[in-house]
Amino acid sequence: MKNTLILGGGIGGIVASNILKNAAGDSMQVTVVDREVNHYFAAAYPLLMIGQREPTDITRKLTNLKKKNIHVLHQEVQKIDVTGHQVSTNQGVLPFDYLIISLGVEYHTETVPGFKEYALNAYDFDGVRKINQQLNNFSSGRIVFFISSLPYKCPPAPYEIMFLLDQFFRKRGIRNKIELILVTPDYSPEPLAKPKVGQSVRKMLAEKGIELITEAKVLRIEEKALILDHGTKIAADLLLGIAPHWTPEVLRKSNLVDSSGFVEVDLHTLETNYPTIYAIGDAAAVKLPVMGAYAPKAGTFAHYQADVVARNIYLLSRGAKPEYTYKGKGT
Structure with missing residues (x-):
């Protein structure tokens, strides 16, 4: 059984875990790692601010993912070994075949x-x-x-x-x-x-x-x-x-990032400079081809990036070629 590790339980991590597990079923172990117990739907913060949402409306336990046979670990990521294909946390070492970095920003x-x-x-x-x-x-x-x-x-x-x-x-x-x-x-x-x-x-x-x-x-x-x-x-x-x-220290201290601390990725596949390791969402250095500036960072972009990466990982795990590309979609 192949093993995909997803770092971060934000929008990108949740979408990627669901799509990948739905596609791969029992042929893939999918694990989400996050130091937080809850997922907070940040897109609703403005409504929470003015009282049109309650905290309980936008809060979900990450352990709800277990209902879909997705593993959830409440651990803090401390080091990413890109060549050894393992992640060190405050509770041990986690090996992986595929890695999706969706740690967001702090x-x-x-x-x-x-x-x-x-x-x-x-x-x-x-x-x-x-x-x-x-x-x-x-x-x-x-x-x-x-x-x-x-x-x-x-x-x-x-x-x-x-x-x-x-x-x-x-x-x-x-x-x-x-x-x-x-x-x-x-x-x-x-x-x-x-x-x-x-x-x-x-x-x-x-x-x-x-x-x-x-x-x-x-x-x-x-x-x-x-x-x-x-x-x-x-x-x-x-x-x-x-x-x-900016991105968490564990990323800024790695050899995955650009000069601004965001993870360098292929614009279309979201793959890093290391095969089978991907980055999505706020932590990814997705740049506009013409302007060279970072593309806007928002949950809607993380959603579609997660979709592309999850589907391509499933294809790779079956020995097929990746066929999905990210086209900057955000709505």
Whole structure:
């Protein structure tokens, strides 16, 4: 029996494990390794933030995968031996025939002075729950949402959040007492999309009375204030942000990554420089062919990447040639 090890129980890992197990059945042992007990559906964080979802609505036990004969190990990955085909964890060594790396990224609030003390992370489950509590008690003042650095996951999310905040306060009848400001290091909303997309988003923000500040680098956060690199100090009653994030240390210390710490992969197969080892989702260095920039990182892309990789692994395990290719699909 062949053995596929999947590192990470996020969107990519869950989709890959299901597709591969459904295809291979008893001919393939599929194991998901994650240090967390639960899977949190991050795409619903904006709705959780404004109370349209409850924590239980977007939380599932990873052990639910066992119902489909998928092995689940709650362990922390410490080392990936690409030549020896084994992964070391805090509980032992796991051999593999095929490996799918879907470890995502980690948030580092400590890299922005004052973030931990004075802001809430809008991309973190616990942070979002705290934001919901703050919003329910917020009746007037200025809310500033900031993006700490590039690249960041799910580029549309900050704009979605701002529109949801606008809706949230309008429903409460206090929108006229609330000031909303979005601060981004990008020169335009959705800079990787066509110019008309950014123009359209700018127009919608203006129509909703949401201020947009572009090309702004966050230097530090003070109590009720955001300090930017061009000498601007933005006062705020509530600071919400996206913390800098990059791949886990186990990947950055490996020989799998590029200079930015993302796992180098073939654009079409998601295979790394080592045969039978793949990377998908936020941790993968999928770049746009023309621009050379990283393609947007979001769960929808991880889903389709997982589909391609899982189906190709199944074919390889049967002695056939891989025939599926990733074409940048995300919707």
